[in-house]
Amino acid sequence: MSEIEWKNEYSIGVEEIDFEHRIFVKIIRKIENAIQKESSERKVERLIQELIKYASFHFQSEENIMMDIKYANIVDHKKQHEQLLTRLQLVLLEIEIGQHNIATLPVFLIDWFRNHTLEEDKKLSSFILSV
Secondary structure, three states: OOOOOOOHHHOOOOHHHHHHHHHHHHHHHHHHHHHHOOOOHHHHHHHHHHHHHHHHHHHHHHHHHHHHOOOOOHHHHHHHHHHHHHHHHHHHHHHHOOOOOHHHHHHHHHHHHHHHHHHHHHHHHHHHHHO
16 A cells, blocks of 8 residues: 655645645545554545545635636646545445445545645646745
């Protein structure tokens, strides 16, 4: 299983966003740990719900920053946020009906976080720091 820890490479140089990303990583770690320890499905579901709620908050926070600075790529960036939240809701439904292989979830979450942070959030950071 691919584990995630906060690394300096994830820092985008915007204190508020970096702080929120650290919490995002901690929640992914909690999901990883629960799956590794073979916790109950209910425990994993609750952690996914926690991630959905936190991601919703974080995405709103990030999108507010984008609106304030008139970020040109806000529509595409916001779409990626919405796609993750939709995917996580789908995972919850799949777990509920016994159709999801929960072991694949941490890899998906880690890949999504890394790709989104290192690509999209770095672009946002460059724009913020240039304003």
